[in-house]
Amino acid sequence: MTEKTQAQNQASPAELPTQYAPAEVEGKLYERWVERGYFEADENSGKEPYTVVIPPPNVTGSLHLGHAFEHTLIDALTRRKRMQGYETLWQPGMDHAGIATQNVVERELGKEGKSRHDLGREAFVERVWQWKSESGGQISGQMRRLGDGVAWGRERFTMDEGLSQAVQTIFKKLYDDELIYRAERIINWCPRCLTAISDIEVEYQDDDGELVSMRYGNGDDAIVVATTRAETMLGDTAVAVHPDDQRYAHLVGRSIQLPLTGRSIPVVADAHVDPEFGTGAVKVTPAHDPNDFEIGQRHDLPSLTVMDEHAVITVPGPFQGLDRLEARSAIVAALRAEGRIVAEKRPYVHSVGHCSRCKTTIEPRLSMQWWVKVGPLAKAAGDAVRDGRVAIHPQEMEKRYFDWVDNLHDWCISRQLWWGHRIPVWYGPNGEVVCVGPDEQPPSGEGWTQDTDVLDTWFSSGLWPFSTLGWPERTGSLAKFYPNSVLVTGYDILFFWVARMMMFGLYAMDGTAPFGTIALHGMVRDQFGKKMSKSFGNAVNPLDWMDEYGSDALRFTLARGANPGVDVPIGEEWVQGSRNFANKIWNATRFALMNGATIEGPLPEPERLSATDRWILSRLGETVAEVDAHYDDYQFAKVSDALFHFAWDEVFDWYVELSKTTFQAGGEAADVSKRVLGEVLDVTLRLLHPIVPFVTEVLWTTLTGGESVVIADWPADSGFRDAAAGREIAVLQQVITEVRRFRADQGLQPGQRVPARLRLSGTPLAAHEAAIRQLLRLQPEGESFTATATLPVAGAEVALDLSGAIDVTAERKRLEKDLAAARKERAQAEGKLGNESFLAKAPEPVVEKIRLRLAKAEEDISRIEGQLGRLPSA
Structure with missing residues (x-):
């Protein structure tokens, strides 16, 4: 029992309205909590710290049910820990959301008949900051509505001055450690946003397309390949078959004619090819497919880019200048005219990646980009969980985590945007490349230019657990509140955000993981288990x-x-x-x-x-x-x-x-x-x-x-x-529950009082007679009492006088009708279950359903017979 304080100030119940009106109290209460500083964290206190970061919502965002769900869980944890005496920090902030924010501002400019190019880079970035100050961050107010107990005095933004310094510091450190490099690789390209995008920003959906089978070569040299992207055949530089596929053994090492192009391409043997799929032969377009790029690297094939950044064909000839979809139809028509179309299947439903921001179909594209060499970083992230420094909850999610970090590909971190952390690399007039740290002066003079790309948003949000606390400075907040106690987040970003925080935290913080526990939750769905979406018509605004x-x-x-x-x-x-x-x-x-x-x-x-x-x-x-x-x-x-x-x-x-x-x-x-x-x-x-x-x-x-x-x-x-008291009250509850059920079965109204005689002596219920009578609406028996129904319950006896309380004749007639129906149901079920022919032919689920019907009928019969037996005489 806890010691109470300020009991002398106990308020009067008159201060409580008769009904609770949330709208009248919630906003005022929340502002009072904030004004009194309850949610702020003191880095100088002697209390044990408890730290949780908010997964930073996009500055463009508004509160959706997923946010409300996650924030409720984090708030529950931190409120409890605060009450337990911890120095609690729930770190708030927002993500600059590169693509999403740039798109919002570009749409605003479009209403004025302008583009970002009309403004120029510097003016456009100023325009984004203006939008951010005026319209961004509405989610902060909505978090207050929900009751989020975050330390508003510590709110951060992934592009504020301190976090920008952290981004530049770790980029420089990774670059100097040869963990960041620039190379030409296949990336996800959005022809609408005109940038590379991360895997998390690609949404896959089933689209109706076409599968076209085409014959390359002639006569004995002919080979059939199939594709859903016929336009990419202009960039084919090989056909690949499996080394053990005897059907094509005679072609390996030889060249065949590539239709429509006037070029010849080799047939190569590569173990990546599945000989059981399709014809067992695949076209290889290294500049426009990630798997083909790998084949091209293994066989030293040229990579021919056939589309520009707008996904328009650039190959000289009849298809030049066509959009990729226009070119697809034109190329199939041209191949059909040459008699090279072997088969066409349409519609052909297949999974296609789309930009999560603008819904444009993604184009795999060979591009010069900046990359993080994730091998050693990912190994450290895996080891931290394997050796127990970090626990994943629930534990069965560990396998998904290991499947990801153990097979992680190098990470493309450059984006062709203007809004974001600009890559701190300068190029000189003679091919010099200089990476500049936050305390270093960039090179100057004629011919020096800074890289035009910005960093992937996940790069800066991956620093969130320590950059928000002042890193790279060794601040008091960093010493007090790092590492985080727990990360609460959805399993859907386990790979993209959680893994990156693990890699960066271990790397930047001398092997100390950013959190001790990763607590993963699921996604909010509608009541039928369906994903919520505006297109499905089931999305809900939590407000x-x-x-x-x-x-x-x-x-x-x-x-x-x-x-x-x-x-x-x-x-x-x-x-x-x-x-x-x-x-x-x-x-x-x-x-x-x-x-x-x-x-x-x-x-x-x-x-x-x-x-x-x-x-x-x-x-x-x-x-x-x-x-x-x-x-x-x-x-x-x-x-x-x-x-x-x-x-x-x-x-x-x-x-x-x-x-x-x-x-x-x-x-x-x-x-x-x-x-x-x-x-x-x-x-x-x-x-x-x-x-x-x-x-x-x-x-x-x-x-x-x-x-x-x-x-x-x-x-x-x-x-x-007190187990004895628990047993005594359990008996009391049993008596009250059984008599209430009997009253309901007899059609008595809840408030209807009836005379009753209670025999409670010799049971623990004697002390509870007054409560039993009050809760069951039982009057004292009186002189004319006649027991028309007697209920033995838990060693006690409750006798009721129902004469005049119910219409016994009508009630008996109703119950007898119900009993006849239950007996008929039992007979039908018994008949089917006794029919050997039926049992031999009927599926097991059907048989099981009839067994359940029989059990239910027998239960109803027993219940109704008991009710009839307890009815008073008419």
Whole structure:
């Protein structure tokens, strides 16, 4: 039992409105928390640190359900740790989102009839900064709506001065260590955004295309290849077959004619080719396909680029100047005219990559770019998990992590944009290449130019856990709050963001991993498990639900669905249910305050407690221990379920109801129960606070008079347990539940009172007679009492006089009709299950369904026969 403070300031229940109105309190409460500095972190405190970074949302973004879900989980963790006495830092900030932001500003310019080229690079970048200051970052206000307890005083932006210095520092360090280099490789190219993009920015979807089989060569030298991108045949420099494929052994090493081009290309043997797929022969276009590029490297083939950055054909001849799709149709027509089309399949559904920003089809393209040599960095990232320095939760996600880092290709980090961290490399007039660090002067003089590309956004966000704390300076914040305690993020960016943070953190911070635990969650889906998307018509704006039901309701719904690494279905009716839970907490606390529940003074000694008091205090201790264990295992759904069932089922539906009789009777027992109820509510509200912070803040401060539940102590398990009291209350609950069920079966209204005789002597229930009668609406038996129904339950006996309470004839007729239907259902099921011919032919699922029907029918028959037997005589 925790020691209470400021109890003398306990507020009056009159201060609580009869109904909870989230919209009237949430915004005011949040601003009060921020003004009082509850969420700020002190690097000079002696408390143990607990650090979590926010996965930085895009500056162009707005709060979506995925953000709301992730932020709810992080906020729950950090609020609990703050209450436990840690120096807690939830680091906020935003990502500059290179492509997305540049696209937004370019669209704004388009409305003015201008392009970025009309402004020039410097003026365009100034325009982006202007947009950022005026329109960017609306998500910050939306995070406040959700209740995010972030340290706003430490907010960072991936292109602010300090983070820019960090980016330039690590680029220089990697360059000097020969882990950054420039080379011509195949990249993902967006012909609309005119830049290379990362794998994470490519969205794959099934498109209707065409599969064309074409004959290269003539006569005995002929060979058939198939492609969905016929336009790339203009850049073919070989045909490849498997070394063991005897069908083409005679062609390996020879040259065949490439149609439409006047060129001859060799046939090469390469183990990459699958001889079982298609014809077993593939066209090789090294400049326009990543696999073909690798084949080209192995066989020293030339790489011919046949399209410009706009995906327009550049090869001299009849197709020059055509868009790639126009060229595709024209080339197929030309091949058909020459009799070289062997087969055409359309529509041919296949997976095609699209730019996630503008939805344009991605074009694999050979391009000179900057790369990170990830081999040694990826090995270090894998070793940190293998040797236990970093734990991945749930553990089964480790395999996906290792599959990625153990097979990581070098990372293309340059982007052909103007908005972003410009690559700190200068080129001289005589071919000089100079990489410049943050404290170095770039070379000057005639002929020196800086690289025009900027860095991939993931490069700067990969530094997030330490750059936000002041690195490369050895700041007090860095010493206090690095490494992070945990990273909470979606499994979908395990590879792209998490792996990069691991590589950079270990590299820059002397082998210290950026976090101790990686806690992965799933994606939010609709109530049917379908991915949310505007195109599907099932996307939800979380702000709408917060407006309608309150932020606590949305948060509780999201947390209750959060099983580690598993996708989270959510529907509006579930948010409505959570709103009802918030209202239940409000109403029950208000009732308790109106009836004198208090936290003043110590808890009474166990010998002064009733069995009901001892039971709820025992369950309170067990719940504290259960919630702690689930939090430590990142089992947010189990935390939420444990709190929901304890609060609603046990505190509100049982303890509060059982205590009403005690309160009415008054005296010492009532005073004891009021103190116990105050204790239970105090602890329960503190347990609930990390997930539902707003309603608990109002109720806890009203109950206790404390300053804020945000800075209250996290409850400790009292260690109090009373198994005997638990068994006694379980029997009491059984009696009340069984009699309630009987009343419902007899058609009695919930508030309808009936005379009853209770035989409770010799059972632990004797002390609870007044509560039993009140909860079951049972009057004393009276002189004319006639027992028309008797229920033996748990060693006790409840006799009821239902004469005049129900229409026995009508009720018997209804039940007999139901019984006849159940018996007919049983007979039909037994008939099918007794038919050997049916059992031999019917699928097992069909048979199992009939078995279930039979079991259900037998259960109904037993129940209805029992109801009929308990009916009074007509």
